[in-house]
Amino acid sequence: MSTGGQVADRASSGGRDLRLDHVTKRFGGFVAVDDLSLTIPSGSFFALLGPSGCGKTTTLRMVAGLEEPTEGSIHIGDDDVTFAKPYKRPVNTVFQSYALFPHLDIFENVAFGLRRRGAKDVRRQVEEALELVELAAMARRKPAQLSGGQQQRVALARAIVNRPAVLLLDEPLGALDLKLRRQMQVELKRIQTEVGLTFVHVTHDQEEAMTMADTIAVMNQGRVEQQGGPGELYESPATTFAANFLGQSNLIHAAVTGNQGADLLLDVQGHRLAMPVDRRNSGDDDLLIGVRPEKIRLNRADADGGERKPAGQGTDGKQNVLPGGVVTDASFTGVSTQYLVRMPWGQELMVFAQNLGVDGVVPPGTPVDLQWDPAHTFGLDGSADATAGVEHDEGVQPAPVG
Amino acid sequence: MSAVQGIGVGERQLGADGRPPRRTGRAGTRRTTPYLLLLPGMAWLAVFFVVPLFTLLSTSTQTRPEGAEIGVYTQTFRFANYVDTLEEYAVVFGRSFFYALIATLLALAISYPLAYAIAFKAGRWRNVLLVLVVAPFFVSFLLRTIAWKQILADDAWVADAMRFLHLIGPQTHIINSAPAVVIGITYNFLPFMILPIYASLERVDPRLIEAAGDLYANGLTALRKVTFPLSLPGVVAGTLLTFIPAAGDYINAALLGNRNTTMVGNVIDARFLKVVDYPTAAVLSVTLMASILVLVAFYIRRAGTEELV
Amino acid sequence: MSATAPAPAPPARPTRAGIATRSSRWLSRNAVRIYAVLAFAYLFVPVVYTFAYSFNDSGKSNLNWRGFTTDKWAAPCAAPDVCPALVNSVKIGLVATAIATVLGTMVAFALARHRFRGRTATNLTIFLPMATPEIVLGASLLALFLNMGVSLGTNTIVIAHVMFCISFVIVTVKARLASLDPRLEQAAMDLYADEMQTFRRITLPLVAPGIMAGALLAFSLSFDDFIITNFNSGDVNTFPKFIWVSSLRGIPAQANVIASAMFFLALAAVVLGQLIVGRRKT
Numbered sequence: 001m002s003t004g005g006q007v008a009d010r011a012s013s014g015g016r017d018l019r020l021d022h023v024t025k026r027f028g029g030f031v032a033v034d035d036l037s038l039t040i041p042s043g044s045f046f047a048l049l050g051p052s053g054c055g056k057t058t059t060l061r062m063v064a065g066l067e068e069p070t071e072g073s074i075h076i077g078d079d080d081v082t083f084a085k086p087y088k089r090p091v092n093t094v095f096q097s098y099a100l101f102p103h104l105d106i107f108e109n110v111a112f113g114l115r116r117r118g119a120k121d122v123r124r125q126v127e128e129a130l131e132l133v134e135l136a137a138m139a140r141r142k143p144a145q146l147s148g149g150q151q152q153r154v155a156l157a158r159a160i161v162n163r164p165a166v167l168l169l170d171e172p173l174g175a176l177d178l179k180l181r182r183q184m185q186v187e188l189k190r191i192q193t194e195v196g197l198t199f200v201h202v203t204h205d206q207e208e209a210m211t212m213a214d215t216i217a218v219m220n221q222g223r224v225e226q227q228g229g230p231g232e233l234y235e236s237p238a239t240t241f242a243a244n245f246l247g248q249s250n251l252i253h254a255a256v257t258g259n260q261g262a263d264l265l266l267d268v269q270g271h272r273l274a275m276p277v278d279r280r281n282s283g284d285d286d287l288l289i290g291v292r293p294e295k296i297r298l299n300r301a302d303a304d305g306g307e308r309k310p311a312g313q314g315t316d317g318k319q320n321v322l323p324g325g326v327v328t329d330a331s332f333t334g335v336s337t338q339y340l341v342r343m344p345w346g347q348e349l350m351v352f353a354q355n356l357g358v359d360g361v362v363p364p365g366t367p368v369d370l371q372w373d374p375a376h377t378f379g380l381d382g383s384a385d386a387t388a389g390v391e392h393d394e395g396v397q398p399a400p401v402g
Numbered sequence: 403m404s405a406v407q408g409i410g411v412g413e414r415q416l417g418a419d420g421r422p423p424r425r426t427g428r429a430g431t432r433r434t435t436p437y438l439l440l441l442p443g444m445a446w447l448a449v450f451f452v453v454p455l456f457t458l459l460s461t462s463t464q465t466r467p468e469g470a471e472i473g474v475y476t477q478t479f480r481f482a483n484y485v486d487t488l489e490e491y492a493v494v495f496g497r498s499f500f501y502a503l504i505a506t507l508l509a510l511a512i513s514y515p516l517a518y519a520i521a522f523k524a525g526r527w528r529n530v531l532l533v534l535v536v537a538p539f540f541v542s543f544l545l546r547t548i549a550w551k552q553i554l555a556d557d558a559w560v561a562d563a564m565r566f567l568h569l570i571g572p573q574t575h576i577i578n579s580a581p582a583v584v585i586g587i588t589y590n591f592l593p594f595m596i597l598p599i600y601a602s603l604e605r606v607d608p609r610l611i612e613a614a615g616d617l618y619a620n621g622l623t624a625l626r627k628v629t630f631p632l633s634l635p636g637v638v639a640g641t642l643l644t645f646i647p648a649a650g651d652y653i654n655a656a657l658l659g660n661r662n663t664t665m666v667g668n669v670i671d672a673r674f675l676k677v678v679d680y681p682t683a684a685v686l687s688v689t690l691m692a693s694i695l696v697l698v699a700f701y702i703r704r705a706g707t708e709e710l711v
Numbered sequence: 712m713s714a715t716a717p718a719p720a721p722p723a724r725p726t727r728a729g730i731a732t733r734s735s736r737w738l739s740r741n742a743v744r745i746y747a748v749l750a751f752a753y754l755f756v757p758v759v760y761t762f763a764y765s766f767n768d769s770g771k772s773n774l775n776w777r778g779f780t781t782d783k784w785a786a787p788c789a790a791p792d793v794c795p796a797l798v799n800s801v802k803i804g805l806v807a808t809a810i811a812t813v814l815g816t817m818v819a820f821a822l823a824r825h826r827f828r829g830r831t832a833t834n835l836t837i838f839l840p841m842a843t844p845e846i847v848l849g850a851s852l853l854a855l856f857l858n859m860g861v862s863l864g865t866n867t868i869v870i871a872h873v874m875f876c877i878s879f880v881i882v883t884v885k886a887r888l889a890s891l892d893p894r895l896e897q898a899a900m901d902l903y904a905d906e907m908q909t910f911r912r913i914t915l916p917l918v919a920p921g922i923m924a925g926a927l928l929a930f931s932l933s934f935d936d937f938i939i940t941n942f943n944s945g946d947v948n949t950f951p952k953f954i955w956v957s958s959l960r961g962i963p964a965q966a967n968v969i970a971s972a973m974f975f976l977a978l979a980a981v982v983l984g985q986l987i988v989g990r991r992k993t
Contacts, residue, residue, distance in 0.1 A: 066897050086900040099898035103916050113902035158902070436825035443814035443877055444833060450874040451840050454851035461854050512750060519747040533981050534751060538758045540977035542935055544954045545970050548962065549757035552764070552774060592754065642842065650844020653937070657958070667846045667938075674850055674942065684854065687847045698842055 015042050016077030016090075016165045018063065018198060023072030025058050025222075032058040034222035036072070040166075040200060040215075045192050047213035048202045051245070051391075055222040056202045060168050063200065064093045076165050087116070092159035093168040096175075098151045100143035106130070106154050107139040113162040129161035132191060149180045156188070160195060169201045173208065185211050206246045210234065218242045220389070236378055238281060240288065243380065244389035249290045250349045251386045256285040263374065269345050273320040275377035286382030291320075293350040295376040298327075298339060301367040320377065323369040325349070330361050337361050341368060455691065462684035473678045480681075487685040491669060495689070498665040501580070501655075502648035505587040506595075509644050510637070512588070513595040517636075518629075521603035535596055543590055547657050550586050551577060554658070578660045586654035591647060595640040602636025603629070642701060646694050666690055758974065765967035772961030783964040787972075790963035796953035797969055803865060803949060804933040807872035811933075812926045814873070815880025816918075822881070823888035841878045848875060849942030856943065863945030871943045872933040879932060880925035887921025920988070931977070 018040040025033040033055040040046045048056040061067040063074060065086035073082045081089050092113065100109050110126045119125065130136045133153035143151055152172055159167055169188075173181045189212050192199045203209050209216050210230040217227040218241070226238040237243035240251060254266040254273065263274040266289060275289060301323065325341040328348065332355075339351040339362065349370065353359075362368065463483055464475035488495070520531045538546065553560055554577040561577075564570045576582055606629060614624040630637075652667025666686055673683035738745075768778035788794035818837070821827065840848060852871050856863060895917070899909040937951035944952060954966055 064901055066901070085905070086897070087903045087905050091901070093898070093901045095894055095898060097892070097894060099892065099894045101895060101898070101913060112899070112904070116903035116908060162902070436821040436827040439817040439821035439825070440827070440833065443818035443881070444836065446814060446873060447836050447840065447877060450852060450855070450870055451848070452836065454855040455847075457854045457858055458847075458851040461858075512753070515743065515746050516750045519743045523743055523747075529985055531747075533978070533985070535754065537974070537978055537981070538754050539935075540931070540974045541758050541761055541970050542951055542954060542973075544937060544951055544958070545761050545962075545967065546757040548954075548958060549760035549764075552760055553756060555774075589753075589757070646842050647844055650846045652846065653955075667844070670846050670850055671941075674853065680854065680857075683850060687850045690844060691847045694842060694844065698839075 016079075017042050018166050018200070019075040020059070020063070021073050021075070023059070023062060023069045023074065025055070025062060025067060026070045031222050033062070033069075036222070036224060038217060038224065038227070040198060042165075042198050043196050044214045045189065045199045045201065045212055047209035047216045048200065048219055049204070049206055049209040049216050049245070050219035051204055051389075053221075054219040056204075056219050057170055059219075060093070060170055060200065060202050063166065064091050064168055065089050066093075090165040091168060092162050092164040092166075093170060094152075094155045094159050094172045096170045096172065098143075098155040098172075100151055100154055100158070102143055105140050105142055106135065106146070109143065109154060110158045110161055112158065117162070125161055129157040132160065132194075133157045133187075148175050149184065152176065152184065153187075156191070160191070160197065163195075164197065166198045166200060169199060171203050172201075173203075173205075181208070188212060210246070218245060220245075234292075235376075236279065236281075237290065237380070239388070240380055240384045240386055241389035243290050243378070244387070245391075248293055248350055250293060250296070251288045251290050251380070252347065252349075253382060254287045254289045256287060264379075268322065269343075271322055273322075273377070274374045275320075275379060276375055279375075279377065280379040282379055282381045284382045288380045288382050288384060288386055290378045290380060291372050291376055293338070294336075294352040294354070295372045296349070296351045297371045298341070298351050298353055298362055299369040299371055300362060301369050318374075319371045320374050321369055321371045325368045325370055327362055327364050327366045327368055330364055332361055341370060343370075458684050458687055458691075461680050462688050464681045464684075466681075473680070475680055483681050483685050484689070487682050488689065491666070491686060494664055494666055494669055495686075497663070498649050498667070498690075499693075501584050501587060501663075501665065502645050502651075504584050505591070505648050506641055506645045508584070508588045509592055509595040510641065513592060513599055513640065514637070517596050517599040517603055521600055521606075522608065532600070536593055539593055544653065547586055547590070547653055550582070550589065551657055554582050554585070577658065580659065580663050582658040583654050583663050583665075586658045587648050587651055590651070590654065591644040594643040594647075598639040598643065599633060599636040602633040602639075606632045638701065642697065646697070649694070650690055761967050762971045762974070765964055765971045767964050767967075769964045770961075773964045773967065774961075783968045787965050787968045790965040792948060792953055792957075793963060793965045793969065796948040796950045799865070799948060800934050800950040803868050803872060804930045807869050807876060807933045808926050808930040810869070811873045811876035811880050811929045812922060815877045815925060815929075816884050816922055818877070819881045819884035819888055823885050837878045837881050840875050841882075845875075845936075845938040846942075849939035852939070853942045863943055863947075865947050867943045867945070868940055868947060868949065871939050872936060875936075875939060876929035876932055879928050883925035883928055884918065884921045887918055887924070891917050927980075934973075 018038075020036055020038045023033055023036045024031065036055075036059060048059060050056050058067060062069050065081070065084060065088075068083060073080060075081065076090060081091075101112065104112070107126055107130075110129055111122050114122045114125060126139075127136060130139060133156055135150060135153055135157065138146060138150065138154075143154065146154065152175075155172065156169075172188075173184050176184060185208055188199070188201075201209070201212060210233075213230060215227065216230055216233055218225045218233065220241050226233055226242045233242060234246055237246065237249070240249075243249040243251065252268055254268045256264060257267050257272075258265045259277065260274070262277055264277045264280055266273045266275065266287070268289070273289070280287070299321075322343065324344040327339055328342045329338075329340040331338045334355065336355055337353045339353065340348050341351055342348050351370065353362075460477060461475070463477065463479045463481060465478045465480050465483070466474065467476050470476075516535070520528060520535070524531050552558060555561065556575055556577065561570075561575075564576070565572060570576070610628055610632070611624050614628045619627065650667050652665055652671055655663050655665045655668050670683045670686050670690075673679045673686070764773055764776070765783055766779050766781060767773055767776055768780040768782070769775075770777065783789075818833075822830075822833070849871070852867075852874070853863075855861075856867055861867060891914070895913055896909050899913045900906075904912060935951060936949075937955060940949050940952055941955065948956075950966075950969070954962055957963065957966070
């Protein structure tokens with residue numbers, strides 16, 4: 001008798017969305033997941049992105065059935081799986097440590113779920129799955145004989161072969177080196193598109209999330225800060241955390257001075273800047289305006305600089321310009337040069353200049369003006385924490401207060 | 403928000419049908435499973451280990467009624483039994499602990515370098531050497547102790563060699579003496595000392611020793627300041643595992659000793675099985691056990707009970 | 712070497728250190744190895760003696776070398792009481808091992824995988840038998856049997872053996888369980904295996920080596936036990952008890968034969984076990 005149950009037998013994404021409603025998880029006094037509500041559409045590649053300790057893995061485990069929510073419910077399609085045991089859910093997990101069964105060979109590892117559900121035609125399905133991850137030749141080896149990358153692919157095959165409604169991936173690429181990781185990101189995306197399952201991918205690597213996911217939910221301290229497509233999240237972050245965690249942002253205090261057509265007029269340190277009204281994001285008149293480093297152009301203000309753009313221009317074809325900066329650091333990374341520019345009011349701003357081979361590296365000490373298209377500006381609450389989401393050394397985040 | 407929310411951790415929202423969701427018992431959280439698993443084993447230990455200790459306690463205060471046969475005792479709560487017996491056998495107790503201490507120190511001296519060699523210098527031979535350490539103990543320890551009787555006999559090569567080197571006089575016996583007993587005890591408990599020390603040493607990251615060298619420590623200093631402190635848990639475990647059974651041993655004293663090397667174990671054995679003087683034997687056993695418990699208590703206070711098992 | 716240019720001066724020969732320096736250097740480099748050899752020699756001398764004397768053409772006592780013979784090996788059961796005692800030891804060993812392994816494994820699972828009240832008391836109760844001198848264990852159990860009027864025999868020996876073996880089984884199995892990644896069991900449940908199936912297909916096979924080790928340990932402790940057995944056996948003879956009793960009159964060389972045979976058997980088993988483990992890894 002298949003103990004997978006009827007819920008698992010109907011395993012295929014088949015239009016079933018994953019829905020979390022007001023899910024909360026408390027461990028003693030510590031709130032790991034705080035009133036989380038998410039809908040993950042069937043067949044999408046969804047990423048849960050956040051620093052360690054933000055609750056993303058706990059959320060994943062609740063979907064898998066390895067933890068029970070303290071409050072809230074989880075539905076797959078119409079089925080309430082909130083308290084269902086893991087083996088009764090049409091969910092499979094690719095664990096961070098792969099968790100391959102060391103005493104079984106690769107074939108039996110991949111076949112495990114199929115056998116427990118009493119599936120017919122096990123051999124063909126396993127072989128197909130191994131083909132998909134390009135490990136057909138390893139079928140009879142033991143996990144210990146495989147490299148990290150190969151083990152990861154076996155773990156993936158083992159989960160995928162069951163065609164679950166939801167496939168969970170818990171930082172599966174964490175243990176791989178950079179090149180392999182990039183390779184696997186592409187592979188995973190390809191496989192997901194080919195097989196059409198819902199993937200929920202948990203990661204702290206924002207590049208990874210943006211590369212692979214259709215939709216990203218940025219999590220911080222048990223809550224979702226923002227949810228949306230990679231482009232939307234990147235160009236229009238809704239919180240300082242999202243602005244700093246995804247890529248990097250320059251956040252500058254600005255005062256709203258008025259409107260001009262579709263533009264909001266701002267005053268930054270005495271300079272007049274502009275931004276589109278619909279990117280304001282906050283009712284405050286005291287804003288933090290943000291602009292991504294790669295959107296800024298560095299104009300030399302010394303003798304070699306050429307014609308200087310007048311400071312503080314508005315929009316309609318004109319640029320935002322902040323003058324008076326001095327380059328304090330220039331790091332040539334090959335693809336680009338990353339500059340730190342100290343502004344007259346003390347703040348250091350970041351500028352990334354793509355290596356077009358046109359201008360050389362601007363050396364530290366050079367006076368420069370910063371210039372960018374007002375349409376690239378985004379606004380945030382002026383009272384928000386401008387340092388939220390900035391990565392510390394090696395991912396050592398201060399422990400959440402329990 | 404549901405009224406349930408104010409009730410604190412662990413309470414769940416009521417399900418859609420208004421009833422609290424059925425508590426799902428997954429492996430590890432069902433309430434009765436652990437107790438059922440524990441029951442047979444712990445019951446056995448309770449009945450055949452814990453209870454007998456209390457029986458021993460109770461026996462220790464019994465006395466033989468006037469005119470009763472040999473072996474018949476009644477409970478009289480005579481705590482003076484302790485005073486009498488301990489007075490009479492204080493020397494024996496002292497000697498037992500002394501022999502056990504010497505044996506433990508000797509075992510430590512012999513075992514530490516060996517464990518060190520196996521942990522750090524053995525390379526591929528490590529498992530082989532470990533097997534060789536344990537292998538002698540596949541032979542019955544009685545026979546090995548009797549072998550010592552033969553090895554240390556007056557006309558055997560060890561005695562001859564020592565006489566040749568003028569380490570002992572022509573009339574001195576090695577066998578049937580205190581040193582022979584201590585040698586026997588040391589030998590018997592070597593693996594109990596070697597293995598825990600080895601286990602501890604094996605866990606020492608060799609890069610720590612390299613780091614010490616990088617920081618100007620020579621071989622001996624590194625040993626003293628880095629390796630040895632890190633292996634201390636193993637040393638402590640080995641010391642306890644050697645000293646405790648050594649203190650209660652009587653085989654070595656019986657086979658390799660003489661009238662003056664009697665240990666507590668010999669007396670308990672004699673009192674129990676030959677003279678049938680249960681109260682005295684019980685007093686000695688209880689006292690021995692109590693002293694051991696004091697030692698163990700020291701250890702637990704420093705390390706807690708989770709490390710014990 | 713050119714014939715026309717002036718020959719370069721011959722390279723200065725490295726001065727050879729004196730014999731004393733060289734040998735002291737060799738000594739300090741190999742000190743640990745030399746020590747290890749001596750230590751192993753010390754460990755094995757009694758074993759060598761035991762083995763050697765199994766070939767002794769002994770009369771009543773086997774303490775003095777009389778001559779080489781293989782008679783004892785040819786007829787290991789010739790001496791009276793030896794083989795019955797051996798059989799008893801094996802029987803008791805098997806029964807005690809079976810009981811202790813089952814009981815001990817259950818407790819190990821409870822300790823490693825579950826939460827329950829009274830952990831400290833449990834740990835203590837498990838640890839104390841290992842820390843108690845055998846004479847106290849034996850004597851106290853005897854006191855119990857005497858007080859309860861239980862007659863001594865094979866049953867009481869088995870009871871005693873199970874008692875002191877359980878703790879060792881628990882420690883061994885628990886260690887193995889602790890090193891078992893709980894995520895493997897989670898992965899199994901994630902892959903549609905319920906609790907029973909997870910236990911049967913994942914947990915048990917992976918713990919099995921630990922259980923085997925515990926069982927082997929229990930058997931060797933039981934087989935070799937003398938002190939506790941002596942107190943609780945009444946008239947029944949086990950192999951070690953036989954040796955002790957006959958040590959007064961003279962141990963027959965057959966005992967050496969059997970002991971040597973057990974030694975080689977055990978050694979072979981361990982070596983085999985190591986090889987199997989090694990092979991399994993590849």
